Amino acid sequence: MPPSNTIEEFWSLESIGIKENPAADDDQIAINKLETSITQDDEGRYSVSWLWREPRAPLPSNYRMAFSRLCSTYTSLHRSADLLGKYNKVFLDYLKQGIIEPAKRNTEGQEHYLAHHAVITHKIRPVFDASAHPRGQPSLNDCLLRGPVLLPELVGLLIRFRLPKFVAISDIESAFLMVGLHPSDREFAKFLWVKDISRPPEGENIQYYRFARVAFWRNLLPLSLSGSNPSPPWQIR
Numbered sequence: 001m002p003p004s005n006t007i008e009e010f011w012s013l014e015s016i017g018i019k020e021n022p023a024a025d026d027d028q029i030a031i032n033k034l035e036t037s038i039t040q041d042d043e044g045r046y047s048v049s050w051l052w053r054e055p056r057a058p059l060p061s062n063y064r065m066a067f068s069r070l071c072s073t074y075t076s077l078h079r080s081a082d083l084l085g086k087y088n089k090v091f092l093d094y095l096k097q098g099i100i101e102p103a104k105r106n107t108e109g110q111e112h113y114l115a116h117h118a119v120i121t122h123k124i125r126p127v128f129d130a131s132a133h134p135r136g137q138p139s140l141n142d143c144l145l146r147g148p149v150l151l152p153e154l155v156g157l158l159i160r161f162r163l164p165k166f167v168a169i170s171d172i173e174s175a176f177l178m179v180g181l182h183p184s185d186r187e188f189a190k191f192l193w194v195k196d197i198s199r200p201p202e203g204e205n206i207q208y209y210r211f212a213r214v215a216f217w218r219n220l221l222p223l224s225l226s227g228s229n230p231s232p233p234w235q236i237r
Contacts, residue, residue, distance in 0.1 A: 027148035034147070037182065047180030048214060050188065051145040059112050059188060060137045066113035069132075070192045070201050073117050086124045088197045091209070099177050103190050103210040112140055112188040128191065128215070140188060179214045186210045 030051045037049035077084040094100045105111075114128045133139035161167060181189060189211035192201070199205045 026145055030145040030147040033145065039182070041180070045178075045180050047182050049182045050185045051147060053143055053145055057138050057143050059110065059140065059143055060134055061111050062113045062115070062133065062139075065132055065134060066115045066190075066192050067201070067206075069115035069117060069129075070194075074194065074201050077118060083118070083120070083124055084197050087118050087126065088193075090124070090126060091193055094177075095209075097177070099211065099213045099215065100209045101186075101212050103186075103208040105208060106187060110187060111190055114140070114189065114191045116191055177213050177215055181211055181214050186212060189215075 033051045034048055037051075039047050041047065074084075077087055091100065095102075114130060115132045116126045116128045118124055119127045130140040131142075133142070187210065191209055191211075193207045193209060194201045195205050195207045
């Protein structure tokens with residue numbers, strides 16, 4: 001007769017697919033945290049908080065890694081004055097639109113820096129790495145709840161798209177940059193750039209920024225835009 005643990009493993013494997021999804025509880029916790037964190041300012045803009053995992057793990061500053069990636073990115077872009085200028089303009093536009101704001105080095109409290117690099121498609125844009133972390137320490141993504149996937153299934157989307165005789169398509173420009181991030185969480189969304197793009201990233205030429213909007217985090221982006229219910233709890237302004 002096989003050992004009892006072998007029998008248990010057999011039945012456990014047989015039940016794959018009908019067990020409750022262990023991630024479902026985390027998804028519901030994420031939805032609850034999101035709904036309780038929603039605020040609206042005087043201008044009508046809605047803001048949310050990071051959906052921190054509990055218990056909350058200490059997040060490293062990640063400064064050295066962010067600085068190292070900055071040097072690498074700057075060196076790569078510096079070979080082309082045009083690309084470097086366009087990359088810099090993205091941050092200046094972000095600053096003008098209130099997507100990012102100037103920040104200072106926080107030597108007393110907690111802070112976290114995001115590494116970034118340039119991606120060139122039809123235009124150049126920065127991509128922020130919320131999964132980067134020092135060895136043996138958590139990343140920002142590790143400390144945040146993933147949240148449920150609310151995007152529709154692609155197959156169903158394509159079928160519904162083909163049903164009507166005429167279709168209309170619209171888009172919210174930079175939709176993911178329209179949801180605000182609460183000030184208490186902005187210290188964990190910092191990054192480094194240069195003040196003068198003609199000079200290397202060192203000393204007084206280091207510029208500190210932090211995000212004022214939810215700009216790069218996995219499922220919080222569609223979750224923030226759609227809300228957790230079929231009827232969104234807010235409208236993006």
